[in-house]
Amino acid sequence: METDTERSNVKIVHGEFGYVLEDVPHFTDYLPNLQTFPNPLQDNPAYSVVKQYFVHHDDTVPQKIVVHRNSPRGIHFRRAGPRQKIYFEADDVNACIVTCGGLCPGLNTVIREIVCGISYMYGVDKVLGIQDGYKGFYARNTVTLTPKSVNDIHKKGGTILGSSRGGHDTIKIVDSIEDRGINQVYIIGGDGTQKGASAIFEEVQRRGLKVAVAGIPKTIDNDIAVLLYHIRVIDKSFGFDTAVEEAQRAINAAHVEATSVENGIGVVKLMGRYSGFIAMYATLASRDVDCCLIPESPFYLEGKGGLYEYVEKRLKEDGHMVLVVAEGAGQDLIAECMKSMDNQDASGNKLLLDIGLWLSQKIKDHFSSKRNMVINLKYIDPTYMIRAIPSIASDNVYCTLLAQSVVHGAMAGYTGFTSGLVNGRQTYIPFYRVTEKRNHVVITDRMWARLLSSTNQPSFLSSKDIEEAKNAKDPIEWRSASGKHLDGGLPVVHEDDNSMESNKTETDSPTLL
Ligand SMILES: Nc1ncnc2c1ncn2[C@@H]1O[C@H](COP(=O)(O)OP(=O)(O)O)[C@@H](O)[C@H]1O
Numbered sequence: 199m200e201t202d203t204e205r206s207n208v209k210i211v212h213g214e215f216g217y218v219l220e221d222v223p224h225f226t227d228y229l230p231n232l233q234t235f236p237n238p239l240q241d242n243p244a245y246s247v248v249k250q251y252f253v254h255h256d257d258t259v260p261q262k263i264v265v266h267r268n269s270p271r272g273i274h275f276r277r278a279g280p281r282q283k284i285y286f287e288a289d290d291v292n293a294c295i296v297t298c299g300g301l302c303p304g305l306n307t308v309i310r311e312i313v314c315g316i317s318y319m320y321g322v323d324k325v326l327g328i329q330d331g332y333k334g335f336y337a338r339n340t341v342t343l344t345p346k347s348v349n350d351i352h353k354k355g356g357t358i359l360g361s362s363r364g365g366h367d368t369i370k371i372v373d374s375i376e377d378r379g380i381n382q383v384y385i386i387g388g389d390g391t392q393k394g395a396s397a398i399f400e401e402v403q404r405r406g407l408k409v410a411v412a413g414i415p416k417t418i419d420n421d422i423a424v425l426l427y428h429i430r431v432i433d434k435s436f437g438f439d440t441a442v443e444e445a446q447r448a449i450n451a452a453h454v455e456a457t458s459v460e461n462g463i464g465v466v467k468l469m470g471r472y473s474g475f476i477a478m479y480a481t482l483a484s485r486d487v488d489c490c491l492i493p494e495s496p497f498y499l500e501g502k503g504g505l506y507e508y509v510e511k512r513l514k515e516d517g518h519m520v521l522v523v524a525e526g527a528g529q530d531l532i533a534e535c536m537k538s539m540d541n542q543d544a545s546g547n548k549l550l551l552d553i554g555l556w557l558s559q560k561i562k563d564h565f566s567s568k569r570n571m572v573i574n575l576k577y578i579d580p581t582y583m584i585r586a587i588p589s590i591a592s593d594n595v596y597c598t599l600l601a602q603s604v605v606h607g608a609m610a611g612y613t614g615f616t617s618g619l620v621n622g623r624q625t626y627i628p629f630y631r632v633t634e635k636r637n638h639v640v641i642t643d644r645m646w647a648r649l650l651s652s653t654n655q656p657s658f659l660s661s662k663d664i665e666e667a668k669n670a671k672d673p674i675e676w677r678s679a680s681g682k683h684l685d686g687g688l689p690v691v692h693e694d695d696n697s698m699e700s701n702k703t704e705t706d707s708p709t710l711l
């Protein structure tokens with residue numbers, strides 16, 4: 199892995215008492231003597247009562263908010279928001295928006311708010327929608343987006359622009375950007391998309407183009423990492439709250455089914471290829487779940503402390519149970535039973551075997567053949583229903599903040615950045631921080647302990663596992679040390695420095711997500 203000093207476009211500013219600013223690239227880094235313009239917001243009636251129109255050039259947001267008396271001030275990110283000087287005149291802006299990867303509630307809200315924000319705040323009226331993801335740059339027509347055409351789209355699920363996996367061809371994409379005279383590119387997508395955005399930015403910079411490339415992080419799985427020394431930076435991604443809310447309906451149905459019959463078991467599969475955040479938060483929110491299984495925490499079926507034993511205990515005590523399983527959980531167990539296919543989708547993501555169906559069948563077989571018990575198991579797979587709905591109110595507000603922030607950043611000449619919420623403040627984060635690793639539930643962290651104490655389920659960890667997890671250099675990826683790779687079977691790359699520090703800080707991190 200590239201270190202910070204080897205990376206291009208790394209802008210680190212050091213200050214007193216261990217203050218560090220991880221700054222984002224700006225046009226002026228590679229295009230000197232650009233003309234600037236006064237920000238039209240100062241004449242905008244919406245801002246007329248705001249005491250301070252513009253973000254102070256020195257405003258930064260700390261990544262770490264729990265500090266000790268003598269600890270250094272640590273890493274900061276540039277605060278998002280309108281700047282006094284901007285690098286585009288309204289008539290010169292030719293913006294485009296693209297959505298890539300899997301669906302996520304809130305995509306249309308982000309599109310709407312970029313179009314409305316850039317139009318109402320900056321007077322820009324040329325915004326193109328790129329259809330069907332990255333490949334749309336060179337293989338599809340574009341659509342014109344206006345505040346009128348996007349007015350109601352936040353009420354619909356999905357993305358009005360369409361999306362896709364695969365098809366990222368940096369050269370063809372940047373050729374298309376140049377040919378169309380586009381000078382602001384807004385890219386909405388997950389971890390793969392942000393990697394693609396970073397490649398586009400590098401190529402744009404190499405060609406010396408005055409084109410702002412800005413990302414808006416999207417992931418229903420909450421697996422966009424933005425890790426600094428193993429501490430999560432972005433609080434959460436949009437659509438996540440909606441997904442957790444919608445998952446409650448499936449869990450509730452499973453609970454009703456399970457409580458209505460003798461020895462009822464409700465199994466609900468939720469999305470989460472590599473990260474079990476939706477399953478974890480849906481479980482914590484619901485209180486009807488007796489067991490939550492996620493990719494980060496290994497489990498086993500047979501014997502003492504195993505899943506079968508726990509299911510039997512719950513049935514004997516309560517007469518029913520509800521089990522939530524994230525789609526990436528237990529893949530090592532299925533692979534032992536079935537010939538692993540090792541297939542990938544067009545973007546290179548591993549195609550998973552269906553844990554929900556497999557586990558349901560295993561439980562049925564166990565109780566009928568080995569325990570001679572009659573059970574009634576109902577399996578619910580609401581995964582695509584959850585991500586196809588429009589976003590709920592809190593996510594809509596969040597999408598608006600992300601969209602307006604990203605527009606302010608691009609107008610101010612920042613580029614190669616993703617907008618993100620850090621400790622409740624909107625910030626600009628350099629691409630390389632978003633693309634380094636995936637975000638995972640840290641099972642040595644307090645949040646997973648909270649879940650275990652809420653469901654009262656076994657941890658399924660042996661004392662050897664616990665020791666390994668606690669002593670792992672990287673608490674997020676400890677399973678890889680024991681040969682169980684979370685990230686699609688690929689070896690996980692570790693950051694070697696600061697790992698001891700990370701052990702301490704991650705455990706103390708109060709961040710919910
Ligand atoms: N390492 C990469 N470099 C460039 N583009 C990538 C990379 N990984 C994924 N992409 C592109 O990003 C898009 C979305 O990626 P995908 O993994 O499907 O979804 P998501 O961004 O939601 O994780 C696809 O068009 C894919 O080709």
Ligand SMILES: O=P(O)(O)OC[C@H]1O[C@](O)(COP(=O)(O)O)[C@@H](O)[C@@H]1O
Pocket residue numbers: 298299300301363388389416417418419469470471525543585
């Ligand atoms: O849309 P597909 O190709 O069926 O893939 C399903 C995957 O998409 C997701 O919903 C979102 O994944 P991305 O954020 O990587 O696009 C995952 O939870 C799920 O594993």
Ligand SMILES: [Mg+2]
Pocket residue numbers: 299388389390
């Ligand atoms: Mg992804």
